[in-house]
Structure formats: structure tokens, C-alpha cells
Amino acid sequence: MSRIGVFICHCGINIAGTVDVTAVVEQVRKHPDVVFAADYKYMCSDPGQELIKKTIAEYQLDGVVVAACSPAMHETTFRRAVASAGVNSFRCECANIREQVSWVHQDHKEEATIKAVAISRSIIEKVSRNETLEPITAAVTHRALVIGGGIAGMQAALDVANAGFPVILVERQPQLGGKMAQLSGTYLNFIAAPGMLLKIIHKVNTHPNIQVLTNAEVKNVEGYVGNFQVRVDVKNLDQNPASAEQEAIQTPSMVEFTFEVGALIVATGWERYSQALLPEYGGGEIPDVIDGLAFEQMLADGGRRIRRPSDGKVPNEVVFVQCAGSRDPERGVPYCSKVCCMYVAKQAMMYKERVPGGQPYIFYIDIRSAGKGYDEYVQRAMTDCHAIYLRGKVSKIFRDGGKVIVWGADTLSGRSLEIAADLVVLATPMTPDPGAVDLGQRLHASTDANGFFTEAHVKLRPVETLTAGIFLAGAAQGPKDIPETVAQASAAAAKTLQLFSHEKMTVSPLVATVTAELCAGCGACVLACPYGARSIHPLWNIATVNASLCQGCGACVVACPNKASQVHNWRPDQIMAMLDEVL
């Protein structure tokens, strides 16, 4: 027999205006487990909470039902009040008689009161069967692993390392720097990208908290937030990471390490779009049709390398084709690559600076220069270096003698154009790293239709994945430029540090359990679990639950043919008793 107190809230006139609260008090008082019932104007107010605490002491209550608003609103408030009076907070529940009763049945007051009584009594039945539970705590490994040694990964690693936590930075290439190392300059400030980058690489390489592993790849990820085990294969035998937990397994060409880490930051960056996918632009076929990254290499070294690939001549007329492959769901990728409008303006300016007699032409559909100082920068390309902006998508590019003929249009003046160019630069889209989908599967982090990593919420959780403890930085999540990448990398580091700010993680105890005697080890729950929290124990052959991963959704409960799976405080006997009250 429980000793339950029931508190009916008026919520001003929100509930009391429709529901006869005194009638509800009278009705619930008849329940054998109820030793106290009362109504009050605002239960969530300080006097309301005080009433709960006082009554608990006076009536030796061991359970509390607050019939008020949705539990999403004030469950935490009331559970805190109950806990402070010495009753287990999981013995307190809210009966929702506002959103589910008074607000939706304003014209049927009598029936609303009957429904309020039924809902309150069903929650009384639940509370009388509620277990006392304690929050689950799990250890957090205060070490992060960053996948990708480009600007995103290095920034994230530095931010975590500067906060005093060890970081393992895994880079597949023999050196750090990523795609930024291939840029000749950056827009807005024109400072040579390699110079900026070298300083960052130096900081990373000399940081006492950062362990850099180049020629390395993440092969496997096990575990969960705060407690990941990551297997990394390293090609170079000279590297010997001191922080590896497991003994290194060596083969002649490769060393295999396993690291215990608390959080992972995915910064796998982007890859070039294959020009062979652009046959109408002569991509991969005409030597003097190149992509933006190839032109970056020509612009480096003060322009000594601005030469046509075909004959080594300095190009006097250069045509840039924006949206070459992007914003083209038919033939290319559907998304906007975001950085091209800006880097084309930069390349036009740098080209003009290095070849003063040259003429840049830029074909565009729209100029997307959203960013601080970005639009002004594009206008500078137009005024200071006389870049001719032509609004229209190029339809065909072909060779004619030593020239590359570009067919396009200028829709601003409504005419077709033919330009005999010396060099054509295709602003092809950023595409995700080809290994991203595969890596995503190993991490249990989803990727979208284009192969970019998916953020947990498109607006409010843009640096997290749906797997707790795995964060995103840079172009791995979608096309972005350097300042945006750095911002996201720092945000991912902040999320990591938030996790590391606790010695132990607290997890809700409302998770699934398995009754060992009933479990047949069929594995139906393993397949049903969307969070990877279930597995079959290798020795005992029964299902086990990883409480840190379980979200208490109940999918396993439905899937289990033997009713061996249950969720704490949502057991079948509770639900049946609740149903008896409302039906």
C-alpha cells in the first residue's frame, strides 16, 4: 500500500475555469492509496511547492501526483520539490489535465471533469507501482579524438588541447593542412593561405596536449559517449603514440592502436568534384579547362606558374564558370557549394594583379556573397580589376585551334555570347570525402543524400550528430569557407569541453532492463534498438542493455516476443492498471 498525496492545480482559470477541481479532489480521495488530496491556485508557485513538501512530512507520503499541466512543463519542478522533502523523485508524476483536458474541452465542462478524474486516477495507479530509482552515472574519459587534420580538425584540436585535455589528431595524409594547404590566398585579406596555415600546423605539432598521427586512419569505433574505443591504423612505423591503451599490433607496413576517448570530432573535409562529370564543359578532356583548385596552384608563387597547361603561354583571357556542376540536380549536385562566388572573385583579382593585361570573365547564375564584407569584396573585383560579370550559365565549351570557345549568355542584356578564351576555370562544387559514408557507418553517424554528415538538428544542434559524443566540424557537414569552418570547429570543441567538464556523466535511469529468465537471446531487440544500446552477451546468450546509450523509447519492449524487455517505471503491469482507470 502506497501513501500518495494528490495535488490538483487550478492554473489560475486555465484548469479551474473548465474542470471542477473540488469534484476532482473528492473523487481521487476515494482511491485506497490516496491519503491526502487538495487543490491549489498555482502548484508551480513557491507556496504550491511548499504545500507539497509540508504535506509529505505531515502525512508521511511516499508518492506524489500533481494534476496540472504537461510533464514537459513542470515535471522537473515538482520532482525537485519532492526530492527535497526526502521522497524519491521518480515517485512523483504529473497528470496532464491542462493540455489534455481543460484546454481542449472548454465547451464540455462536465465531461472534462470526468476525464480529469480518470487521468488523475490512472497516474495514481502508476505512481503506486513506480520503483524508486537513482540516476545512473558513467565515467567520462577526458580525451578527444579528432578525425581530419585540415583547418577544421586542427582548430578543434587546439581548442580542446588549450583547455587542458589531451587530443589525438588523426590525419590520413602524410602531413597536416588539408585542402587549405592547396590554396594560394584567401579572400577578404589576401594573406597567403600557406603562411597562415603554417603557424597553425606549428602550434598543433608542438602542443604538449596534442598527439598527431599522420598516415593514419580510423578503422573502428566501439562504445558510447564518454567511453569510446577507437581503433586507428597508422602506416608510419616511426610514430609511437604514448596514450594508446592497447598494445600496438604491428605488421611490417602498419601499426594498429586502440584509444580510449570520451568524444570524437569528425572533420573529414571535402573532396574535388570530378571534372569528367562535366563533358559539356570539356572537363577532363580539354587541357586548358581546369578547376578552381588547379588555378589556386597557378596563382601561388607570385603568378610565375600562370601558364596554360596546353602550351605554357600566359593566358590573356580567362573565363570562370560558376556553378559548374553545382545547383544542377539533373547532371551534377543539387546544392550550392557556397564558397565559389567568393573564391572566383578572389582568383579574378589575383589573376589581374599577376597578369595586368589579362581579362577575367565570370559567368554566374547568382552572386551569393553573404558574409561580413563579402559583397563589398565582389564589387571590388568589378571596379578595381574590371572583371566582367556575365549573368548566365555556360552551355558549351569546346576547342578551336589554340583557343577554348565558351558559349554562354548575358541575360542582363538578353544576348548570346561567344568568348574565345585562353583558359577556362570551372568553379566545381565541394563534395564530401568519398570515405565519409563508410566512416559514418563505423561511427553510427548518419550522412545525407549527398554524403555530408548530418547534424542532429538543422537549426539548433548544428555541430552535433545524433550519436551522443560525436561532433562535426567543417566541410564534412556541408560546404563552407574558412571562417565558418573555424567557427564550427570551435563550437565542436566547446561541446566536447562541456562533456569533459564533468567527472562523471549522469544518465536518466528510465532505461530498458532485461529479465534474464525470460530472455531467449533471439536478438529481436538488437535489431529494433535505434540507438545501438542492445547487444547479445557473448557468454550468457541473453540481451544486455547499455544504459548510457538507451533512451528508454521502448522499441525493444514491443519487439521482445517473451516480454523479457521492460522499461523502468513503464512496466506492463503499470500500463494495464492505468488503462483500467481510463477505460
Next chain:
Amino acid sequence: MPDFNFIDQVNTLSEQTIELCYHCHKCTAGCPVVDQMEYGPDRILRMVQFGEKEKLLKSDDIWVCVGCETCGARCPNEINASRVLGALREIAYLENAAIAEPGAVKFHRIFLSLVQRTGRMHEVSLLALHKLWTLNLFSDLPAGARLFMMGKVPLMPSIIKRRSEVKRIFDATDPKKKQVSHGD
């Protein structure tokens, strides 16, 4: 490759930066005489960007502009298209291009000669001279008669006191005397 000498010349003469044009078409959308134009101010600016000098100097549009400067007042990039058209008229006149609206040039010249002489505009003289020059004697007669009856058209010109000041203005701004910068 476009003729950038031309855009520089027009920029200097009109004191505008034509490269800044977004081609948002706002100037054209608000132009009160665009119905009478072939291209409209936005396309004119595009043609300057492309260096299409000959086509522009021959165009009717540069003479149709009434100089109300609505375009300039509304432009997000502070480009006064009206002044650009003025610069194009000036270049057409100085370079003896095949002017599309010779009547407009005559009108301007009569107007200026009157102001140069008396320091003020005199409507009767302007009308008489313009009609004689263009041999278009009888148009607008009823309107003129009505204005005369209302006393709006004084027969005798009024002459200002310090005409030497007016002469100085004319000397300083005569395009044939002034060194026109062609930019480079």
C-alpha cells in the same frame, strides 16, 4: 575584350562608377520616360560596361532622358544614370556622332544661347527661334495662346544685372573649350 577606355571616359565625365551596377533594374522601373526608350537606363549601363560606344552614341535613348534624376535618387549603388546619359550626349556631340535626335540638340543650343545673352530664359524668343529653325511653325499654338492670355508669357525678355558672371560660367563649362578628359 571590352573597351575599358570608354567606360573610364564615361565614368570620369559623369562622375559615376558604372562597374558597381547590380543590374537590379530599379532605375528603369522608376524612369518616367522609359516608354519612349529603346533600352532604358539599366541596359544603357550594361552597354557602357561592354564598351558598346557606337551603338550608344547613335541611340535615341540618350536624348529622350529628361534629366529628372529619379534613377540616381533610387540607385542602391549611388549611380546616377541620368548623368551617365548626359555624359553620353556630351561625347556624341563632341565627337560629331550621328545624333538620333537633332531637334533636341537644336533646342539645347537655342536655350543656351538665350541664357548666355540675357542671363535668363525667355519663352517667347525660345519658341520663335525653335519654330523658325525647325520649320515646325504651327504646333502647340492653342496652348501658347492660352498661356499668353493668362499673362504667363512676357513678350519682352528680362535681363539680369551682372551678365559678365554668366559669361564666366559659359566660358568655364563650354565643352568645346573645356579639355574633356578621355581617361586612360
